[in-house]
Structures are given as C-alpha cells and as structure tokens.
Amino acid sequence: MTWLPRPVFNAEHDQFRAEVRKFYEREIVPNHAQWEKDGVVPRAAWKKAGDAGFLCATMPEEYGGSGVDRLYSAVLIEEQSRANTSGPGFSLHSDIVAPYILSYGTEAQKREWLPKMAKGEAIGAIAMTEPGTGSDLQGVRTSAIRDGDEYVINGQKTFITNGQNADLVILVVKTDPKQGSKGISLLLVEATRPGFTKGRNLEKLGMHAQDTSELFFADVRVPVSNLLGKEEGQGFYQLMKELAWERLQVAIGAVANAEAALQWTADYTKERKAFGQPIANFQNTRFKLAELKSQVQVARTFVDRCLELVVKGELDATAGAMAKYWCSDLQNNLLNECLQLHGGYGFMWEYPITRAYADARVQKIYAGTNEIMKELISRTL
Amino acid sequence: MQGIIPRTVFGAEHEEFRAHVRRFYEREITPHREAWEAAGQISREAWLKAGEAGFLCATMPAEYGGAGVDRYFSAVLIEEQARTFDSGPGFSLHSDIVAPYILNYGTEAQKLSYLPRMAKGEIIGCIAMTEPGAGSDLQGVKTTAIRDGDHYVINGSKTFITNGFMSDFVVLVAKTDPSAGAKGTSLILVDSGTPGYSKGRKLKKIGMHAQDTAELFFDNVRVPVSNLLGEEGKGFIQLMKELAWERMMIAIRNVEMADSILQHTVTYTRDRKAFKQSILDFQNTKFRLAEVKTEIQVTRVFVDRCLEAVVKRELDPATAAMAKLHASEMSNRIVDTCIQFFGGWGYMWEFPIARAYADARVQRIFGGTSEVMKEIIARTM
Numbered sequence: 001m002t003w004l005p006r007p008v009f010n011a012e013h014d015q016f017r018a019e020v021r022k023f024y025e026r027e028i029v030p031n032h033a034q035w036e037k038d039g040v041v042p043r044a045a046w047k048k049a050g051d052a053g054f055l056c057a058t059m060p061e062e063y064g065g066s067g068v069d070r071l072y073s074a075v076l077i078e079e080q081s082r083a084n085t086s087g088p089g090f091s092l093h094s095d096i097v098a099p100y101i102l103s104y105g106t107e108a109q110k111r112e113w114l115p116k117m118a119k120g121e122a123i124g125a126i127a128m129t130e131p132g133t134g135s136d137l138q139g140v141r142t143s144a145i146r147d148g149d150e151y152v153i154n155g156q157k158t159f160i161t162n163g164q165n166a167d168l169v170i171l172v173v174k175t176d177p178k179q180g181s182k183g184i185s186l187l188l189v190e191a192t193r194p195g196f197t198k199g200r201n202l203e204k205l206g207m208h209a210q211d212t213s214e215l216f217f218a219d220v221r222v223p224v225s226n227l228l229g230k231e232e233g234q235g236f237y238q239l240m241k242e243l244a245w246e247r248l249q250v251a252i253g254a255v256a257n258a259e260a261a262l263q264w265t266a267d268y269t270k271e272r273k274a275f276g277q278p279i280a281n282f283q284n285t286r287f288k289l290a291e292l293k294s295q296v297q298v299a300r301t302f303v304d305r306c307l308e309l310v311v312k313g314e315l316d317a318t319a320g321a322m323a324k325y326w327c328s329d330l331q332n333n334l335l336n337e338c339l340q341l342h343g344g345y346g347f348m349w350e351y352p353i354t355r356a357y358a359d360a361r362v363q364k365i366y367a368g369t370n371e372i373m374k375e376l377i378s379r380t381l
Numbered sequence: 382m383q384g385i386i387p388r389t390v391f392g393a394e395h396e397e398f399r400a401h402v403r404r405f406y407e408r409e410i411t412p413h414r415e416a417w418e419a420a421g422q423i424s425r426e427a428w429l430k431a432g433e434a435g436f437l438c439a440t441m442p443a444e445y446g447g448a449g450v451d452r453y454f455s456a457v458l459i460e461e462q463a464r465t466f467d468s469g470p471g472f473s474l475h476s477d478i479v480a481p482y483i484l485n486y487g488t489e490a491q492k493l494s495y496l497p498r499m500a501k502g503e504i505i506g507c508i509a510m511t512e513p514g515a516g517s518d519l520q521g522v523k524t525t526a527i528r529d530g531d532h533y534v535i536n537g538s539k540t541f542i543t544n545g546f547m548s549d550f551v552v553l554v555a556k557t558d559p560s561a562g563a564k565g566t567s568l569i570l571v572d573s574g575t576p577g578y579s580k581g582r583k584l585k586k587i588g589m590h591a592q593d594t595a596e597l598f599f600d601n602v603r604v605p606v607s608n609l610l611g612e613e614g615k616g617f618i619q620l621m622k623e624l625a626w627e628r629m630m631i632a633i634r635n636v637e638m639a640d641s642i643l644q645h646t647v648t649y650t651r652d653r654k655a656f657k658q659s660i661l662d663f664q665n666t667k668f669r670l671a672e673v674k675t676e677i678q679v680t681r682v683f684v685d686r687c688l689e690a691v692v693k694r695e696l697d698p699a700t701a702a703m704a705k706l707h708a709s710e711m712s713n714r715i716v717d718t719c720i721q722f723f724g725g726w727g728y729m730w731e732f733p734i735a736r737a738y739a740d741a742r743v744q745r746i747f748g749g750t751s752e753v754m755k756e757i758i759a760r761t762m
Binding site: 299 | 676
C-alpha cells in the first residue's frame, strides 16, 4: 500500500524503527497471547526492552537514556501499535512518567529512579484517576497530609496502567484538601511503603496483557523529600505542562494501529472469496477501503505535522486535543468497518482485527475523554 | 479563523497578494451578488476588472500576459473567493485549468492569440468535456471532429459547462477517431461565433446561481486544423496531465469554504440567544463546533501538504483524489451541521450559510465524483 513520504523522520529514525520492529517480532508478539492470559507483561520483557535501549530513550545520557528526540518515542509507539501488542506499558513509563521526574525531580530523585527505569529494573506508573474522579482532576480525594518530615497518604486510585508491576508511582494527591486545583501535588511513592497495597488487576474489555490496577493507600508515610517539585500545590500545573505531547502519543498509536488494520483487511479481503470472487473485488469493499485509506492518510499527515511541532516544543494544547480526539475516533471507526469485512472471523480472538477492536475502545476514553477534548477545543472558537 | 496549527505554505508575498484579493472581492464582487444571481451570470466588466488587477492567468509567463507567479498565488485566489461564497466568477477555471492547456499544448500562435487576452479578461475561456450521456467516463464522449481537408467538422453537444454562456472560446473534447476509445480523443479550440456553434440554456442549478453553466451545441461546425491543441489522439493524456492540480483546486476551495462557514456559525451562535443564553454556550453547540473545527484543521494540514507537493509537481493522482474526496465530503458534512444552528434563518437565501449549503453539493460531483475518486484510491490498496 502506498503512502505519502514522511519527511519528519530521517535515516537514523528509520534505522531505529527497523530495530524496534525486529524486537517486537522476536520478543513481544510471540509471547503476547500468554501475557493476555496472565494479565501482565513479565519483568523479563521490561529488562529486554531496557537492554535494547527502548526505555526512556529521550532521557539524557547521564540519567541512563540516549538523549534522543521525541520522534524516537513516536517510532516506538508506532511499532508497538503496528504489532498490535497493547500489553507493554513502555511508553507510559518512558514518555509520561520519566519526563515528570526529569522535569520536576531533584538531582537525587533523578539519579535514584531514571537509570533504573531506563534499564527496566524499576517500572513506573502515574496515578490520577480515582473511583469517583476521572477527567475532573480537581475532585481528587486522595490526601497527603504533612506530619513533621513526612506526608501521610490516604485514599485510593484506579485504572492505573502498569499498576501491578509498578515499583514507583507518581501519585496525584491533595496536600491541601480544602483547595481545588491549587491543593494538588505530585508525590513519588515507592511500592515498598507500608500501607501501600495493590488491588485487583482489573479485567477489561481489551488490553488484556496490560496490568491495569487499583491502588490503595492507608496511612502510607513518605518523607517530604518525595515531593515532586520545589513546593506543594504545583501538581495541577505540572500535569498540564506536557498534556499536548501526552495526547499526541494517543494519536500516534491510533494512526499506526489504523494503518496496520487497514493492511490486514486489504490482505484478508484479497484472499477471502465469496460468490466466486475475492471480496476485495466487490465495489463496496473497494470504496470502503478507499475511504478508510484516505482518512488514515489525512490523519497521518496531521500527526506528522504535530510531531514536527512537538520536536520544536511548539505544539499547542488545542492541537494535541484535536489530534487525540480525531485520531482515536478514526481508529475506532476504521476498526469497526474493517472488522465487518472480516465477517465471523472478525469476532474471533485469534484474528488481530478482533483484539485491535477491543483494545481501541479505550483510546476515546483515557488521556482525557474525547468529550473533554471537545470542551477544550470549543474554548478556542 | 486563526488555525491552531500555523500554515507554512505561504510566504509574505502571498499574504500581501491575499490582502489585495480580499479587497477586490469586497469591492467588486460581493456587492453584485444578488444582481448576478438574478441574471444567472456575472458581468463582463467584472472579468475586465479582475484582469486589470492581475487576478486572471497570474501563473502564465509574463510574455503571455501573466505574472509568471507560482501556484500558491492561484491557491490564494481560490481561497479568497471561497471564503466569500461568491461562486459566480469562473476565474479559476479560466486561469488555472483552461489557460494551462493552451500554455502546455498550444502552438506559439495559439498562445499569443489567446493567453494575453485571457489575462486581461477580454476573452473568457471554458472547457467542454461532459456530454448529456458522458460524465466521469470520458471514453464515452460522442462529440466528433472529423477531418475534412484542412478543417475539422464538429458535431455533438456538451453540457454542464462552467463559463459556458459567457465564453468566447471553448477547449472542446472531441473524438477525432470515433472508432478508437481514449486514443481517439483530441482537444480542439472553437471560438464563439463560428457558424453552427450555438449556446443553449443557462442551466438552473441547486446552487452557484451566478455561474453561467450552459449547454453547448455543435452542428457541422468547421474549424481549421490549426485549431487542434497539441496532437491528434492525445486528448485523453493531455486531460490527465494536470488532474492532480485540478483536483487540488477543489480541495483548496472546500477547506476555505468550510472555514468560512464555521466563522459565520460561531458569530451567529454567539449573538443568537435562546433560553436566556447564547446558543454557542450550549454544550451541544460547543461540541459540534469543536468537531467541525477539528475536521477543518486536520483537513487543512493535509491539503496544505498536498498543495506543496503539487506545486513541486510531486503529487500522485491517488493522493490528489484523496484530497478532493476528503475535503469535499468534509465541507458537505460541516455545512449541514452548521446550517442547523441557524434555525429557520439558515434556510433563508439572505443568509450566506444558505448559499454555502447550496453551492457545496456539487463539490462532491464535479472534478470527478467522489465515487470516481474512491475508484482511483482503491487501485492503490
């Protein structure tokens, strides 16, 4: 299938992509079905990704990374999406959790966590959502009350990616429960702290190999030096700062997965016969696939333009919201159409389209629901 | 509306040109809207004024009366016309489709005879492909031009011809060899006033009421063989050559139309009150318009990327088809979404949105239907 050239990537990115693709083919794809049964990706896979240099690649070398640009992150996200292996929470770990530590951590915090994260020896998670609070972060109830040189944490989080595996959680708490967004802070909480327990590994519609969890905090004490950032009450602003990039990551994955699904469907419809001819020859199939290809090309061009801006540090929050909403919608619509062209096989878990369909649904929900994206975009009308 | 993603295709000289074009439309075109719609055509004076201002055939070389500028200037002209919804003037067909055929395939004598006068607006050009029985399938053309000594004798009829009624000459698609299919097709210049060549009705249409779309009839019309454009039998290939650009013209127009429709809608919904608040403040309005804004932004980035490619003559036909398909389908969707917010006023001709709604429909039909675009794209699966 032919596409417009992607000038945003250079030869080094392409070479990196080839390595990542091989890694997924060898280390991830063959094991994914088992991991889906286990509900979790084993630590050994994290270590292999670390050894290969695929974790925290954008972190500076002094903290164990490769100091590369975010296009490398985009390559990693695309290759994982293309491989249709939603289990490993590598990009959350590398491109969301690690940057918080790099941006707001003390030298000691950075030295303690980033090199271990880059090696896959420590797995990171970020805990925002609570049973009663999703997109509306001001409603966070988990509290961290100062007591001498420590914070005492109480509360509960849910839907936490990498939750079972996590060695370190960036916890969104209220250090001043009387305040709204100004009372929010980010705390580093180690999994070993007494009173911190991991709840169920949640059963989900899709992403079965992803260890999405509940987390509980009962009088968990951490030193005040675990605060991320110089002062309390900055959490909300810290969380806002990289939102455009975090949302673009969803869009990048969405388009790469959509492109892959289109290819599987083009291949399948060429092989599958009905009424004496390949179903790819029916005009309905041809036109549907042509529409979908056009949409993927449009989305891809848009995401690449956003990537150009991200690398320059110029991606606007609204553009990030547009990319997240539009591309995740497109991915879901495309998978629905492509699944239909697979007939009954599209309902069978052994077919990649089926897993992709189940996995994709949450793309319209997490990282801010698409309704929240529309709310944000509407403010620029 | 200020885009969220900065546009990079235009330079300062294009933006300066844009300001001139905008003033021209405000002064010379928009005030005549109603009168021209009633007349079913614009005035000759308007053509002459556009010529004087340098807005006709701007991309033609200076020796043929043009300004020798790049196609980004054509894009500016198309956009500025699109944003006013003044669909009457067929300037871009004349300048960016008809004139290039003469430049690319004409003899020196033909170029000198037609192009300078076209650039001045003294003569108006059109191109006649469609027939009552042949639309997208050009091989079905029945109009014949049979060689008789030093002349061709032309018989047949054409319809849906933009600029047809006012035109002073037509680039006619005819079969010089009716027994051959595509290979029997040629392009011939026929001047108005040639005996046997007559113009039929100005056709009544859903929209584009100030556009003089007409039927043309050829009854034993004799033209010298020197009126052939290029070589005999090459018509089909000649028509293919600039298709990517011709389709991009439609894509460019539709994005700008859509953008203008959104602006009108935001302004109206902000001013219009219902149930004691601006209807823009209702969540439904905000979300629908956020979706519209996103669709436009995403399409804009894609069309700009294609515009860059087409100016460099690097745009492949399938991607151009995607741009035409996606942009015209998008503008039709969004004009329907937007007109709804105007309530009953949206149905009144005095509101520009009503005109835009009516004009939009044909964008999915001319320049190759959406279905033909899908056929072209489907071949690349």
